[in-house]
Amino acid sequence: MFNSTEIGIDLGTANILVYSKSKGIVLNEPSVVAIDINTKKVVALGSEAKRMIGRTPDNIEAIRPLKDGVIADYDITTSLLKMIMKITSRKLGMSFKKPNVVVCAPSGATSVEKRAIQDAIRSSGANQVFLIEEPVAAAIGADLPVDEPIANVVVDIGGGTTEVAIISFGGIVSCHSIRIGGDQFDDDIIQYVRKKYNLLIGERTAEEMKMEIGYSLLKHDEVSMNIRGRDLVTGLPKTITVSSYEMQEAMRDSLLQILEAIRATLEACPPELIGDVVDRGVLLTGGGALLNGLQEWLREEIVVPVHVAPNPLESVAIGTGKSLTVINKLLKAAK
Numbered sequence: 001m002f003n004s005t006e007i008g009i010d011l012g013t014a015n016i017l018v019y020s021k022s023k024g025i026v027l028n029e030p031s032v033v034a035i036d037i038n039t040k041k042v043v044a045l046g047s048e049a050k051r052m053i054g055r056t057p058d059n060i061e062a063i064r065p066l067k068d069g070v071i072a073d074y075d076i077t078t079s080l081l082k083m084i085m086k087i088t089s090r091k092l093g094m095s096f097k098k099p100n101v102v103v104c105a106p107s108g109a110t111s112v113e114k115r116a117i118q119d120a121i122r123s124s125g126a127n128q129v130f131l132i133e134e135p136v137a138a139a140i141g142a143d144l145p146v147d148e149p150i151a152n153v154v155v156d157i158g159g160g161t162t163e164v165a166i167i168s169f170g171g172i173v174s175c176h177s178i179r180i181g182g183d184q185f186d187d188d189i190i191q192y193v194r195k196k197y198n199l200l201i202g203e204r205t206a207e208e209m210k211m212e213i214g215y216s217l218l219k220h221d222e223v224s225m226n227i228r229g230r231d232l233v234t235g236l237p238k239t240i241t242v243s244s245y246e247m248q249e250a251m252r253d254s255l256l257q258i259l260e261a262i263r264a265t266l267e268a269c270p271p272e273l274i275g276d277v278v279d280r281g282v283l284l285t286g287g288g289a290l291l292n293g294l295q296e297w298l299r300e301e302i303v304v305p306v307h308v309a310p311n312p313l314e315s316v317a318i319g320t321g322k323s324l325t326v327i328n329k330l331l332k333a334a335k
Helices: 074-092 111-123 134-141 182-197 203-213 244-267 271-280 294-302 315-322 328-334
Strands: 006-011 015-020 024-030 033-036 042-045 060-063 100-105 129-133 152-157 162-168 171-178 224-231 237-243 282-285 306-308
Touching: 006 315, 015 074, 015 315, 024 074, 024 315, 033 074, 042 074, 074 111, 100 111, 100 134, 100 315, 111 129, 129 134, 134 152, 134 162, 134 171, 134 282, 134 315, 152 244, 152 271, 162 244, 162 271, 171 244, 182 203, 182 237, 182 244, 203 224, 203 237, 203 244, 237 244, 244 294, 282 294, 294 306
Parallel strands: 006 100, 100 129, 152 282, 282 306
Antiparallel strands: 006 015, 015 024, 033 042, 033 060, 152 162, 162 171, 224 237
């Protein structure tokens, strides 16, 4: 089915990763593009474009063309993918014109959204494009025995979506996908600070707060952080101190929705597989898995073991690439 030019792409809301079976992860860039509004040309992409968010002149706009794990702006996504293909080709030290690509898609994506992903990859220069569902890719990337008839429970908390799935014998037995992830956490923080302190902060500040003092709904030693923003009353710069317990309050609703999705998925688990869940537990992947205290909080709430993948940020990309050589039934199950 595949020739020597094979790559796997994790087309994430927050980051795009490219995996090659010969060199592993060859590219990991934020899913951000800076374009000149007048000429429609791409000025920067990835980390360089992300640094421009909220700091550009009127003629340049930093855009995230992927939202909730699917394509929100088709043309800009295609331009981004074409540039990523060129960078990947250069990094691999070869010029592949028509690689075969396996790309992940959220399990909750509609057929139209999945077709848009395939079309965008083909337009960027791919030969054959195969879709694999994100939870399956994450499980493969974390070295779970997905092709065996035992329950593998994966919670993939990405930038735009959270996917909870029970995988057995190469397919998804039970699955819930909700459009809540790292981006929603950031938005929760922005709205909380705005409402409580009348302070306007940007996405980058909210993301830094989440990473530094963001906590799941767990008791912990309080930590705090000074943040700067614009006072909505005076219009002047202002510095305030925010605590980790305030961060919990800001993210509470989103975290409870993720917990509810996990519970709903486990409730739909067939009786024959529930014993495996008790023994093997739940695997956390995605950037959201790195939230402080999340593993311990979920363990208390669902009363089964909870593990974090060895490489939570890269699990989906690694699994996408590995699935190139995994048995064909996985690809069929993902279509």
